[in-house]
Structures are given as C-alpha cells and as structure tokens.
Amino acid sequence: MYWEREFETLERNKLRSLQLERLKRTVKQAIQSPFYKELYQRKGISADRLRHVEAIRELPFTTKQDLREHFPYGFLSLPKRDIIRLHSSSGTTGNPTVIFHNRHDISSWANLMARSLYCAGVRDTDVFQNICGYGLFTGGLGFQYGIERLGCLSIPAGAGNSLRQIKLMQDYGTTAIHAIPSYLGRLYEVFQAEGLDPRKDTDLRLFVIGAEPHTEEQRQRIEDMFGVKAYNSFGLSEMNGPGVAFECTEQAGLHIWEDAFLIEIIDPETLEPVPDGEFGELVMTTLDREAMPLIRYRTRDITRIIPGVCACGRTHARLDRITGRSDDMFIVKGCNVFPMQIEGVLLKVPEVGSDYLITLERINGVDEMIVEVEVKKDWFNGDIARLDRLSKFITHQIRDEVLTKPIVRLVEPGSIPKSAGKAVRVLDKRVFDSVKL
Amino acid sequence: MYWEREFETLERNKLRSLQLERLKRTVKQAIQSPFYKELYQRKGISADRLRHVEAIRELPFTTKQDLREHFPYGFLSLPKRDIIRLHSSSGTTGNPTVIFHNRHDISSWANLMARSLYCAGVRDTDVFQNICGYGLFTGGLGFQYGIERLGCLSIPAGAGNSLRQIKLMQDYGTTAIHAIPSYLGRLYEVFQAEGLDPRKDTDLRLFVIGAEPHTEEQRQRIEDMFGVKAYNSFGLSEMNGPGVAFECTEQAGLHIWEDAFLIEIIDPETLEPVPDGEFGELVMTTLDREAMPLIRYRTRDITRIIPGVCACGRTHARLDRITGRSDDMFIVKGCNVFPMQIEGVLLKVPEVGSDYLITLERINGVDEMIVEVEVKKDWFNGDIARLDRLSKFITHQIRDEVLTKPIVRLVEPGSIPKSAGKAVRVLDKRVFDSVKL
Structure with missing residues (x-):
C-alpha cells in the first residue's frame, strides 16, 4: 500500500x-x-x-x-x-x-x-x-x-x-x-x-x-x-x-x-x-x-x-x-492582479479613504473580484446618484489598470474589518485545491 | 577523451x-x-x-x-x-x-x-x-x-x-x-x-x-x-x-x-x-x-x-x-511525397510510358523535384508545343496530388537508365547529414 x-x-x-x-x-x-x-x-x-x-x-x-x-x-x-x-x-x-x-x-x-x-x-x-x-x-x-x-x-x-x-x-x-x-x-x-x-x-x-x-x-x-x-x-x-x-x-x-x-x-x-x-x-x-x-x-x-x-x-x-x-498576486478571469495596482488607482481618487479590501468570490461559476472601498463619511448623505457615479468611475479606472472589471462597493469608514489588517488586502473566497505549480 | x-x-x-x-x-x-x-x-x-x-x-x-x-x-x-x-x-x-x-x-x-x-x-x-x-x-x-x-x-x-x-x-x-x-x-x-x-x-x-x-x-x-x-x-x-x-x-x-x-x-x-x-x-x-x-x-x-x-x-x-x-517517402519543400502518388498520376495519362525517375536536387539553395517521364516515341516528331502542353498538364496533376510543383521533363523511351531499376524511382542528389530523427 x-x-x-x-x-x-x-x-x-x-x-x-x-x-x-x-x-x-x-x-x-x-x-x-x-x-x-x-x-x-x-x-x-x-x-x-x-x-x-x-x-x-x-x-x-x-x-x-x-x-x-x-x-x-x-x-x-x-x-x-x-x-x-x-x-x-x-x-x-x-x-x-x-x-x-x-x-x-x-x-x-x-x-x-x-x-x-x-x-x-x-x-x-x-x-x-x-x-x-x-x-x-x-x-x-x-x-x-x-x-x-x-x-x-x-x-x-x-x-x-x-x-x-x-x-x-x-x-x-x-x-x-x-x-x-x-x-x-x-x-x-x-x-x-x-x-x-x-x-x-x-x-x-x-x-x-x-x-x-x-x-x-x-x-x-x-x-x-x-x-x-x-x-x-x-x-x-x-x-x-x-x-x-x-x-x-x-x-x-x-x-x-x-x-x-x-x-x-x-x-x-x-x-x-x-x-x-x-x-x-x-x-x-x-x-x-x-x-x-x-x-x-x-x-x-x-x-x-x-x-x-x-x-x-x-x-x-x-x-x-x-x-x-x-x-500580492492573484489570478482572476485569467488576469494577474497585484493589489498595488488597485491601491495605485484608489490613491488617485481623493474622495476615497486608504482602506480597501479585495474579495475574490466564485459567483454562479464565474470568478468575481469585489473591491470594497471606504469613502469619507459625508458621502453617505443620501445622494445615491453621486455615490453611483463615484463607484462607476473607480470601476473603470481599475478595469483599465488590471484588464478585468471589478465589482466596486463603496462603504462607510470603519466598515472594513481591521482584523484583515494592513498586510492582507485580498480575501480569496474561491475554494482552490492548488493555486500554482 | x-x-x-x-x-x-x-x-x-x-x-x-x-x-x-x-x-x-x-x-x-x-x-x-x-x-x-x-x-x-x-x-x-x-x-x-x-x-x-x-x-x-x-x-x-x-x-x-x-x-x-x-x-x-x-x-x-x-x-x-x-x-x-x-x-x-x-x-x-x-x-x-x-x-x-x-x-x-x-x-x-x-x-x-x-x-x-x-x-x-x-x-x-x-x-x-x-x-x-x-x-x-x-x-x-x-x-x-x-x-x-x-x-x-x-x-x-x-x-x-x-x-x-x-x-x-x-x-x-x-x-x-x-x-x-x-x-x-x-x-x-x-x-x-x-x-x-x-x-x-x-x-x-x-x-x-x-x-x-x-x-x-x-x-x-x-x-x-x-x-x-x-x-x-x-x-x-x-x-x-x-x-x-x-x-x-x-x-x-x-x-x-x-x-x-x-x-x-x-x-x-x-x-x-x-x-x-x-x-x-x-x-x-x-x-x-x-x-x-x-x-x-x-x-x-x-x-x-x-x-x-x-x-x-x-x-x-x-x-x-x-x-x-x-x-518510397521523401520530403521536398516541406511536403512528404511517396513515389506511388507520382506513379498514380502518370498511370492516368495514356500518352506516357511506365518509366519515370524522380530526382531531387538543390538548385540555387532551393530543393527541386525533377520528374523525368518517358513518352511514346511518336511524340518526338518536332511538335514542341504539343510536348509543352503535355508537360504542363502532368505538372499540374502532380502538384494537385503532392502539393508541391515539380519540374517535369519529357524524355524519349529508353532515356531513363535501367540501372536505377524498378525499385529505385527516386534519386536524391541533395546532400544530407541526416534525413530523419
């Protein structure tokens, strides 16, 4: 045996x-x-x-x-x-x-x-x-x-x-x-x-x-x-x-x-x-x-x-x-992505804070990259259209950078669990047997 | 050593x-x-x-x-x-x-x-x-x-x-x-x-x-x-x-x-x-x-x-x-050629005899396939145009069969040396170090 x-x-x-x-x-x-x-x-x-x-x-x-x-x-x-x-x-x-x-x-x-x-x-x-x-x-x-x-x-x-x-x-x-x-x-x-x-x-x-x-x-x-x-x-x-x-x-x-x-x-x-x-x-x-x-x-x-x-x-x-x-690196829809690329995009958008979290999930059999971004508190004043425009803007900017379209979610400051910490910017919820060889 | x-x-x-x-x-x-x-x-x-x-x-x-x-x-x-x-x-x-x-x-x-x-x-x-x-x-x-x-x-x-x-x-x-x-x-x-x-x-x-x-x-x-x-x-x-x-x-x-x-x-x-x-x-x-x-x-x-x-x-x-x-097989200009394919074409042309010889030569750095074909004696009566038409016809037929264009030469009966014998239909005059691996 x-x-x-x-x-x-x-x-x-x-x-x-x-x-x-x-x-x-x-x-x-x-x-x-x-x-x-x-x-x-x-x-x-x-x-x-x-x-x-x-x-x-x-x-x-x-x-x-x-x-x-x-x-x-x-x-x-x-x-x-x-x-x-x-x-x-x-x-x-x-x-x-x-x-x-x-x-x-x-x-x-x-x-x-x-x-x-x-x-x-x-x-x-x-x-x-x-x-x-x-x-x-x-x-x-x-x-x-x-x-x-x-x-x-x-x-x-x-x-x-x-x-x-x-x-x-x-x-x-x-x-x-x-x-x-x-x-x-x-x-x-x-x-x-x-x-x-x-x-x-x-x-x-x-x-x-x-x-x-x-x-x-x-x-x-x-x-x-x-x-x-x-x-x-x-x-x-x-x-x-x-x-x-x-x-x-x-x-x-x-x-x-x-x-x-x-x-x-x-x-x-x-x-x-x-x-x-x-x-x-x-x-x-x-x-x-x-x-x-x-x-x-x-x-x-x-x-x-x-x-x-x-x-x-x-x-x-x-x-x-x-x-x-x-x-850093993860693969989504065949694209190699470094969180630094995402961070680089977010740093150029003055409206967003410094905290973000990338979550990778398989939704209906397709891998999705979800980017949660903390936005300054005064943006959550009820102006949904304004939030929507910001969300779309960030979505496009990220897509241009990493060649795959993310799902962007704007969240209030403090929403992103600190336990995820500074070093961990990516949560991969897809269940893998092996990620590389 | x-x-x-x-x-x-x-x-x-x-x-x-x-x-x-x-x-x-x-x-x-x-x-x-x-x-x-x-x-x-x-x-x-x-x-x-x-x-x-x-x-x-x-x-x-x-x-x-x-x-x-x-x-x-x-x-x-x-x-x-x-x-x-x-x-x-x-x-x-x-x-x-x-x-x-x-x-x-x-x-x-x-x-x-x-x-x-x-x-x-x-x-x-x-x-x-x-x-x-x-x-x-x-x-x-x-x-x-x-x-x-x-x-x-x-x-x-x-x-x-x-x-x-x-x-x-x-x-x-x-x-x-x-x-x-x-x-x-x-x-x-x-x-x-x-x-x-x-x-x-x-x-x-x-x-x-x-x-x-x-x-x-x-x-x-x-x-x-x-x-x-x-x-x-x-x-x-x-x-x-x-x-x-x-x-x-x-x-x-x-x-x-x-x-x-x-x-x-x-x-x-x-x-x-x-x-x-x-x-x-x-x-x-x-x-x-x-x-x-x-x-x-x-x-x-x-x-x-x-x-x-x-x-x-x-x-x-x-x-x-x-x-x-x-x-049988030889390679010319990247095409695999079996003499039987050439023979098959010639057999369908009633004007030609049963003897032919394929010679492979490197001419100006390019491999050429020369097909000598014995044609019945009465074709060599001075009608060059008639011979030329037959030559072109055979050329096209062979090209359609083996996907590479030969140089066809019509020759009188008995021109093809019998020493080449029945089994040897191909003379490869290209100098090779190694023909296959």
Missing part, C-alpha cells in the same frame, strides 16, 4: 528526529551559497545551534523577492559543474526565478513523485498519459521522471491536440492521466463531438489534477464525466514542482512529504506560528535538496494542517485546500 | 565477439515477441545457430510495414508491466509506429546519448540548452536524459520563442545547443534584429544539429554565423531516436555505436551486402534493447561506411552522410 513504508508511516517522533538531522545538513549546505552565507554570518547562525526542529523559528525567512534579487546564482550551494538541470519561470522581462538541481535532487524529486502517484493509487500496471507541457514547466519532466520511477508505461503526450490525445488513450489503453482540470472539460467535449463516451470507450480509471485553481465541484464534475477518481496534486516550482503534497485514496487532504519538506503555518502578519489546525501561510524548508536548499521559504499560499490521523496510515501531515495567498 | 574508453576503443575482433554475444541475447529476447516468435518458429531460426556475426544474414529483414501491421504490441518482447515509456509517431490517421522501452532501455539510451555528446566535445562543465520539442518526439527526452547523464547543466528550453531562447542563453551562459539546422538560421536573424552578435554576446561554443536534412554548406554557414563548431547527429525513432551515430571532434563521419547496433550496408534491390566502403541501405539490429529488439531493420537510409581508422581512436565504424533513402 506504500511506495516507501519506512518513510511514509514513520512515527511522528522519529519523523521529527529525521527532520532535525536533515535540517542541520540543509543549513550546512545552504551556507555554501552566497545568499545564506552572507545572511547567516551576519546573524551568527550555524547548524549547531539547532537542537530541535522548532529552533528553525530563529532563522530568517526567504522570499521570492530574495530569489529575484540574487538571480541567477545567489542561492546556488554547489559548484556550477555539479548542477544537471534548471527550471525557470517564463517571461522575457525582469528577473525570473530559477531552481537548480544536482543529480541527487533530480533523483529525490523523481522518488517523491513516484511516492505521490503511488499514494493516489497509481501502480506499475498503469498506462499513464502525461498531458502537460514539457520543457521548463515542471509538470512535464517532473511527472515523467516520477511515472518512470514508479514503473508505469509513460506516454509523454505533451499538451494540446485533443484528437491525438484520445487516439493515444485508445491505442495504448491509457488508464491514468495527469492534466490541468480546465483542460479535462475541453477534452470531454471532444470525446462527445467524436461520438465517444470516455466511460465506455477508454480504460481510464484515475486522474491527477493540479497546477490550476479548481473547486471540489469541478473535481466532482470531472469524476462524473469520465467515470474516474480524480486526485489533487500540489506543488510549486520553488519546491521542485509537483510532488510536494498529494491526495491519497482517502481524498481527505494532501499528504505533504515531511521527510523532504519541513512545514510551518504562520500568521502572515505577525509571522508567528498559528495554533494547530488553523489557517495561515505555508512556509517550507527543503530537507533533501543539495544544489539549492531554501530555508523558511514563504510560499504565500494560505492553507492549514488538517488535524487528526489519516485512515491510510501515512503519518505525514495533510494540507487542506489552498484557500488563497498572502501576497 | 572518451566517455567509455573500454567500449569506444575496443579492438575490432573483441567488438565482433561482443556483438555476437549480444546478438544471441537479442534473438533470444526477440523470440518472446509475437511477431518474431511466429516468424522464427516458421523459419526454424534460433539463437544457437548464430556462430558468428555474419550469420545474421540468414535472418529475415524487418520493415516499417511489419511494425505498422503488428501495431501496437506485436514486437513487444516483455510483459507490458515492465515497460516504462513509449515513443510513437504523430498523426491521427492510420497505424503509427511505436517503440517501447523498459528501464534498461531508457538507461542504455541515456548512456549512448552521453557518449555521443562527449564524443562531440561536450563536457560536464557545459551549459546545454536543448532547443527542441519534448513529449513524444524523441529529440526532447532523448537529449534531456543524455545531457543529465553526462552531467551538463541542462536547460530544457523546448522549441520556439527565439527571444526567450536568447534570454536563457544570456542568463545562464549557455555554451552548447541542440537544434535543427533550419532553426539556427532563424535564431541568428533574431540575434541581429536585437542588435546582438552571438559571437560576442553569448558563451556559445558548440552546436549539435540533426533531425533534418542539411548540407555541409549549411553547417559551415551556421558555424560562421555563431562562431561555434557544429556536429552532426544521426538517429531514427525505431533505433530509440538520437544517439545512434554522432560526429567526433574530427568531423570526419559519424561514429555509429556498434556495441549497441549491428550494422549492415546492403544493396536495396538484391538485398546482398555491398563491398566495404560502397553506398547502400543501412540495416540495423539492436544489440542492447530488451523491450523491443529489432533485427535487421531496414532503415531505408542510403549511406556507406567510411573506410579507414578515425584519428580520434574510436574503433566504431563511421557512417558517411545519408545521401538519400531507398524507400
């Missing part, structure tokens, strides 16, 4: 010991990189100081901004000649983020992927079609190496061309697929257009879905359309890519591999740990990466650890759905 | 012994597949009969048609659950060809790729950008695994997006590139448009080119534009993909790895071996593949073994440029 019983079912106290051992090794390794060397020397940090895992809280956080500012080699902890692969974010402007791997890292990642797939019920008898872009996107090679490590018959199908995807499924009796959830809806339409029913005309039994926000409803719909089980996958490129956390066949949360990643859930404002089971920002430390260890990396993903023990017997903690992000 | 000195410089007689041992193993393995089991039982063939490598001539050939007719599992020599990857040809109509690999095969292929790259001068200190489609195309994963095995820093760039390719080269100091030759011309234009000179503004030092016909002139031009050495790669998907034969730094022919492939050069008509050093069809037998051994596979590529010993010290034979193919 397990890919690596000894690791997956390790007693929690032994898991903690393993984590401490690996954390020390990781800190020693990280100090070989220019970034951590400078930082830790300045702060007098050494691996010897770590007497228990919780001592990690004394170490500083690492952010995406750090990665960008020390691009490309500031985090490299090994000589360049030891590196065998890099994955970097796309785009041609500005510094991308890049992750380097040595041979050990690639092998460790492949093993985590194999463990993840096995955990979701994939076996070496499966024919696994990886419908996803290859190349620098981590979903392609990440899954490929994992499928092969597990011993499935892998079909490196790549993305797109639905007719060909269907032909591959039928030619080779594909039983398992990895794809982004939105593509599977499109694929089903092509099945229908061809007069085919995937439940009868294929051997499909299992999907792995991830790399894109989706709801439990979407998962259910996919499962119903294809007559399969669909398991959620979570990962992020800074932590290799896929293979970070995966649902087991219980479908009751995503096991996050704690022998490879040390996780903390923090309050993104106070930066203190939140009580067990409560939502906060996921902070991760690599425990088994040599080329580019990252320590206390702020993922910006908001989630929580599901309390209790999983029926599958794995002792590794389960992540709940990612409910949003603690940082 | 060698990736595997013991194999690459093995004395010829020891190489022959190794080949015999591996050939016997391969035949035993092949008999596990439905296709070879039936064929060899019927013909009373067993591995024990092979007392020397030349005895392979008693075994029947395998053709692409065999692969298609026994699609998908007729050549599979292992249980399906032992297979970890397939690569198949594209397209949605008709039976594709498919090659299956088990773990050993993938590892062996990766090693051959590493050996090939090392042979061309690539080292673990290189930053290797693989500009080529991933997924089912063998150039992507084939090179990826080889680059990593060799220990370069691999950049799995994928195909296209020249600006991004250039940014990757500059961000990470790319020193080596794999790409198809025609893309490199395009890439150079983008460098120029950006006001960049690849000789000054990059660290490029080495290219690997293949998967597409190209001339020695094209290679020279690429080397001059980028200020690099460009090495030819040869492979075909039936023999894994890339990693079959590769130029060493002598650039004096492509070493074909004879510990992994047993090669014969045959007369495509008589099917008998041609004398040493003469041109003929390359026939290949896998010597180190478990999942899907192929025995005496007719590649249809016309080449020869370059006589003599290479200065590099490797004892493995060197393939000359592929000068054409012995089978």
Whole structure:
C-alpha cells in the first residue's frame, strides 16, 4: 500500500528526529551559497545551534523577492559543474526565478513523485498519459521522471491536440492521466463531438489534477464525466514542482512529504506560528535538496494542517485546500492582479479613504473580484446618484489598470474589518485545491 | 577523451565477439515477441545457430510495414508491466509506429546519448540548452536524459520563442545547443534584429544539429554565423531516436555505436551486402534493447561506411552522410511525397510510358523535384508545343496530388537508365547529414 513504508508511516517522533538531522545538513549546505552565507554570518547562525526542529523559528525567512534579487546564482550551494538541470519561470522581462538541481535532487524529486502517484493509487500496471507541457514547466519532466520511477508505461503526450490525445488513450489503453482540470472539460467535449463516451470507450480509471485553481465541484464534475477518481496534486516550482503534497485514496487532504519538506503555518502578519489546525501561510524548508536548499521559504499560499490521523496510515501531515495567498498576486478571469495596482488607482481618487479590501468570490461559476472601498463619511448623505457615479468611475479606472472589471462597493469608514489588517488586502473566497505549480 | 574508453576503443575482433554475444541475447529476447516468435518458429531460426556475426544474414529483414501491421504490441518482447515509456509517431490517421522501452532501455539510451555528446566535445562543465520539442518526439527526452547523464547543466528550453531562447542563453551562459539546422538560421536573424552578435554576446561554443536534412554548406554557414563548431547527429525513432551515430571532434563521419547496433550496408534491390566502403541501405539490429529488439531493420537510409581508422581512436565504424533513402517517402519543400502518388498520376495519362525517375536536387539553395517521364516515341516528331502542353498538364496533376510543383521533363523511351531499376524511382542528389530523427 506504500511506495516507501519506512518513510511514509514513520512515527511522528522519529519523523521529527529525521527532520532535525536533515535540517542541520540543509543549513550546512545552504551556507555554501552566497545568499545564506552572507545572511547567516551576519546573524551568527550555524547548524549547531539547532537542537530541535522548532529552533528553525530563529532563522530568517526567504522570499521570492530574495530569489529575484540574487538571480541567477545567489542561492546556488554547489559548484556550477555539479548542477544537471534548471527550471525557470517564463517571461522575457525582469528577473525570473530559477531552481537548480544536482543529480541527487533530480533523483529525490523523481522518488517523491513516484511516492505521490503511488499514494493516489497509481501502480506499475498503469498506462499513464502525461498531458502537460514539457520543457521548463515542471509538470512535464517532473511527472515523467516520477511515472518512470514508479514503473508505469509513460506516454509523454505533451499538451494540446485533443484528437491525438484520445487516439493515444485508445491505442495504448491509457488508464491514468495527469492534466490541468480546465483542460479535462475541453477534452470531454471532444470525446462527445467524436461520438465517444470516455466511460465506455477508454480504460481510464484515475486522474491527477493540479497546477490550476479548481473547486471540489469541478473535481466532482470531472469524476462524473469520465467515470474516474480524480486526485489533487500540489506543488510549486520553488519546491521542485509537483510532488510536494498529494491526495491519497482517502481524498481527505494532501499528504505533504515531511521527510523532504519541513512545514510551518504562520500568521502572515505577525509571522508567528498559528495554533494547530488553523489557517495561515505555508512556509517550507527543503530537507533533501543539495544544489539549492531554501530555508523558511514563504510560499504565500494560505492553507492549514488538517488535524487528526489519516485512515491510510501515512503519518505525514495533510494540507487542506489552498484557500488563497498572502501576497500580492492573484489570478482572476485569467488576469494577474497585484493589489498595488488597485491601491495605485484608489490613491488617485481623493474622495476615497486608504482602506480597501479585495474579495475574490466564485459567483454562479464565474470568478468575481469585489473591491470594497471606504469613502469619507459625508458621502453617505443620501445622494445615491453621486455615490453611483463615484463607484462607476473607480470601476473603470481599475478595469483599465488590471484588464478585468471589478465589482466596486463603496462603504462607510470603519466598515472594513481591521482584523484583515494592513498586510492582507485580498480575501480569496474561491475554494482552490492548488493555486500554482 | 572518451566517455567509455573500454567500449569506444575496443579492438575490432573483441567488438565482433561482443556483438555476437549480444546478438544471441537479442534473438533470444526477440523470440518472446509475437511477431518474431511466429516468424522464427516458421523459419526454424534460433539463437544457437548464430556462430558468428555474419550469420545474421540468414535472418529475415524487418520493415516499417511489419511494425505498422503488428501495431501496437506485436514486437513487444516483455510483459507490458515492465515497460516504462513509449515513443510513437504523430498523426491521427492510420497505424503509427511505436517503440517501447523498459528501464534498461531508457538507461542504455541515456548512456549512448552521453557518449555521443562527449564524443562531440561536450563536457560536464557545459551549459546545454536543448532547443527542441519534448513529449513524444524523441529529440526532447532523448537529449534531456543524455545531457543529465553526462552531467551538463541542462536547460530544457523546448522549441520556439527565439527571444526567450536568447534570454536563457544570456542568463545562464549557455555554451552548447541542440537544434535543427533550419532553426539556427532563424535564431541568428533574431540575434541581429536585437542588435546582438552571438559571437560576442553569448558563451556559445558548440552546436549539435540533426533531425533534418542539411548540407555541409549549411553547417559551415551556421558555424560562421555563431562562431561555434557544429556536429552532426544521426538517429531514427525505431533505433530509440538520437544517439545512434554522432560526429567526433574530427568531423570526419559519424561514429555509429556498434556495441549497441549491428550494422549492415546492403544493396536495396538484391538485398546482398555491398563491398566495404560502397553506398547502400543501412540495416540495423539492436544489440542492447530488451523491450523491443529489432533485427535487421531496414532503415531505408542510403549511406556507406567510411573506410579507414578515425584519428580520434574510436574503433566504431563511421557512417558517411545519408545521401538519400531507398524507400518510397521523401520530403521536398516541406511536403512528404511517396513515389506511388507520382506513379498514380502518370498511370492516368495514356500518352506516357511506365518509366519515370524522380530526382531531387538543390538548385540555387532551393530543393527541386525533377520528374523525368518517358513518352511514346511518336511524340518526338518536332511538335514542341504539343510536348509543352503535355508537360504542363502532368505538372499540374502532380502538384494537385503532392502539393508541391515539380519540374517535369519529357524524355524519349529508353532515356531513363535501367540501372536505377524498378525499385529505385527516386534519386536524391541533395546532400544530407541526416534525413530523419
């Protein structure tokens, strides 16, 4: 039932010991990189100081901004000649983020992927079609190496061309697929257009879905359309890519591999740990990466650890759905939006105050961005038309800036709960399984 | 200077012994597949009969048609659950060809790729950008695994997006590139448009080119534009993909790895071996593949073994440029053409005889298809206009059929040399390094 019983079912106290051992090794390794060397020397940090895992809280956080500012080699902890692969974010402007791997890292990642797939019920008898872009996107090679490590018959199908995807499924009796959830809806339409029913005309039994926000409803719909089980996958490129956390066949949360990643859930404002089971920002430390260890990396993903023990017997903690992000960026209707862009617009409107809150909600299946703006008290004097004009003006200004139209609500000063705080400008009420990969 | 000195410089007689041992193993393995089991039982063939490598001539050939007719599992020599990857040809109509690999095969292929790259001068200190489609195309994963095995820093760039390719080269100091030759011309234009000179503004030092016909002139031009050495790669998907034969730094022919492939050069008509050093069809037998051994596979590529010993010290034979193919299909101006299509057109024209010859030539840098057609003797009575009309008619008919316009030449009966024979309808005078991958 397990890919690596000894690791997956390790007693929690032994898991903690393993984590401490690996954390020390990781800190020693990280100090070989220019970034951590400078930082830790300045702060007098050494691996010897770590007497228990919780001592990690004394170490500083690492952010995406750090990665960008020390691009490309500031985090490299090994000589360049030891590196065998890099994955970097796309785009041609500005510094991308890049992750380097040595041979050990690639092998460790492949093993985590194999463990993840096995955990979701994939076996070496499966024919696994990886419908996803290859190349620098981590979903392609990440899954490929994992499928092969597990011993499935892998079909490196790549993305797109639905007719060909269907032909591959039928030619080779594909039983398992990895794809982004939105593509599977499109694929089903092509099945229908061809007069085919995937439940009868294929051997499909299992999907792995991830790399894109989706709801439990979407998962259910996919499962119903294809007559399969669909398991959620979570990962992020800074932590290799896929293979970070995966649902087991219980479908009751995503096991996050704690022998490879040390996780903390923090309050993104106070930066203190939140009580067990409560939502906060996921902070991760690599425990088994040599080329580019990252320590206390702020993922910006908001989630929580599901309390209790999983029926599958794995002792590794389960992540709940990612409910949003603690940082700037969010995606709505395909547009990347930074709250600073919204703030920039509001600052130019003298009538509004400095408090605003962006709420993202799925309304009738469509994502909406609701912008609540506090307006000076004297505007609420009964002149509805005047308020309406201001609301429309702000709506247009924001749409011009971020390319998607918000729903603007003008509210009285003090309406926006201060608990949301200064740092949290965005509430993402859409229920996501995974917001990025 | 060698990736595997013991194999690459093995004395010829020891190489022959190794080949015999591996050939016997391969035949035993092949008999596990439905296709070879039936064929060899019927013909009373067993591995024990092979007392020397030349005895392979008693075994029947395998053709692409065999692969298609026994699609998908007729050549599979292992249980399906032992297979970890397939690569198949594209397209949605008709039976594709498919090659299956088990773990050993993938590892062996990766090693051959590493050996090939090392042979061309690539080292673990290189930053290797693989500009080529991933997924089912063998150039992507084939090179990826080889680059990593060799220990370069691999950049799995994928195909296209020249600006991004250039940014990757500059961000990470790319020193080596794999790409198809025609893309490199395009890439150079983008460098120029950006006001960049690849000789000054990059660290490029080495290219690997293949998967597409190209001339020695094209290679020279690429080397001059980028200020690099460009090495030819040869492979075909039936023999894994890339990693079959590769130029060493002598650039004096492509070493074909004879510990992994047993090669014969045959007369495509008589099917008998041609004398040493003469041109003929390359026939290949896998010597180190478990999942899907192929025995005496007719590649249809016309080449020869370059006589003599290479200065590099490797004892493995060197393939000359592929000068054409012995089978139906050829590519001209991007169109796949089967001679049967031309023949079909001619058969409908009562005025022409049954003899024709297609010659492919590069004229002023452009590939041209010249179709010589024998016309009944009484047409050559001085009525030039009548001949011209017939020529134009045939030209149009062929263009409608194969989507590219030929140059049609009407000739008197007996003009077409019979030495070209019935089987050879196409003379490819373009000089290719590699006609397919």
